[in-house]
Each structure stands twice: as C-alpha cells, then as structure tokens.
Amino acid sequence: MLQRTRSWHRPSTTFALALAVTAVVCVVAMVVDQRTVLGAPVWDKLFKFAVSGALYFLTWGWLVSLLPRFQRTARIATDVVIVLFAGEYVVMVGQAARARPSHFNNATPLDKTLFTAMGGMVAGIWVATLVLTVLLMFTRLEDRATHWAVRTGAVISLTGIGLGALMLGPTAQQRARLKATGASDLIGAHSVGVPDGGAGLPILGWSTTGGDLRIPHFTGMHALQLLPLLALGLGLLATRFPRLRDSAVRVRLVWVGSLGYAGLVALVTWQAVRGEPLVHPSAATLTAAGTLVATVALGAAASVRRPQRVLVR
16 A cells, blocks of 8 residues: 655665664573663563664655655665664673663763763754655655554654653752752652663563553653554454445544544553653543543544445435
C-alpha cells in the first residue's frame, strides 16, 4: 500500500545499523562489566538508547525519502540530528566508562558541563526534528491511510521527545538539599515520588514503586513507528476483509488510532507526574484507561460500519 519513493536517506540507515551493532556490544559489556550506576548496570542506558535510536533513524531514513520536495533541507536536518545524537551518545559512553551518571549529574564541574552539553544537543535534536516534522506535512502518499499515519505519528513523536523536559527540574528532595546545603549531586530525575535507581521493570527499568517520566517520553517518541505500522497492517488486512479495501475506512481507523495513541501518551504522562507506578494504577487511572479504550473501540466500530442505505419510495 506504500508508494514508490526515492532511495532511503543513506546516513540514517547506516547510523541505524551502527546503533544496532552497538546495542549488541552493550549487551556483551553488561555481561563483562558488572559495575552499576544508581542501581542499574553502567551499560544498560546505552543499550536502550542504541535500540531506540536505531528504530528512530531507520524510520526517518524512510520518511525523508517520501518527501516530494525540500529533500535537501530534510537531509541536512537529518544529518544534524545524527551528529547531535552521536555527540550525546559519546558523552554517555565516557560517563559509563567512568561509572558516573550521564544524566542529571551535578556532582563536579566536569559532570555538570557534560550534562549541560548533552542538554544543548537534545534541544538541537528537537529543533531539527521539528523542521523534519513540518517538512513531512508536504508529503503526498497514494495510500491516504499511510499519508495520515506518517503525519500524526511525526507530531506525536515530536511531542514525546519534548516530554523529556519534564525530567529536568529538581525533585522535592533535591530542592530541600539545595536549600540546606546549596549543592546537590543530582538535579533532575526520571522517577517521581521515589529516588532514581529503585525497583523497575525488567529490561525497560521503569519504576515499579513510583512514577516514571521515561514512559511518556518513550511511548510518545515511538508513535513515529507504530502509527505507520498501523496503516501498513490495515493495508495487509484489506486483502482479507473487503470492508477495509475502502480507503476512507482505513483513513478513519488511522485517525481513531492516532487520537487514541495521543490519549495514551496523555494518560501515562498524567500517571507519571502523580508519582504512580505503571504497574500499580489507581482507580482514577483505571477509569481513565477504560474510558480511553471504550472510546477507541466505539470509534473503530463506527469507522468500519457500513452507511445505511436510504430507501426512496
């Protein structure tokens, strides 16, 4: 269901492959190097960044190829993202080698400088991604469902990247320490209500005792892959279900899925900022989740419903 495109952006695909190889190296490093930082293996964060980055850049390598114009601008913006992400990753490798936290580290002038530099790189990545997202609004795809999935996925992904800013403010404990002593080794955290480094989900590491701002950041960012995959899946299902052969039906389903996904990002953000673990939702969270699921289900059912024929006597 996808139209023919120009060749994929080669630097993006090459960098994605390099990150995939790096992820494997990180797994080996975690076996060999048993050191930990804030309760997690020193190479764990680098592994997760490599996997996430590989998916991100592979997707943008494809998306850039869809643009009917502004190819040069898009390729430059993508190259900027690659350089900045690589720079951030190098800093993280250096801190891991020193067994030091790479994020929120304010312990020494060097640590503070490195994290500030990383923050500048992330801001640059967001701006370059904003440029790419705006350019993506000029795509014209033959399959309308994919057309809208690409656009909505890019917008939600940009929002997800921006949600990382929620981690930068000092926690209540850090503010108290700063007030009492004028210094704090860490300023900012991904956990809410509990210190970073506590009990977490396997592999992902998301907190099971408090809120975790990495969840909305991760969920939002990967709309870039999941929503186009939804459109692709609907296109494949259309070979078996005649109702889905109607392009308008698939477009409606993509919009329902996109709005539902945006609602999911909002839900997990609300849950995280309240200091609530993902795996221990409150009654309010369950009610909101149930409402979201019901709304999406009703929207999907309405999208595939055949219009009633009006009998003219």
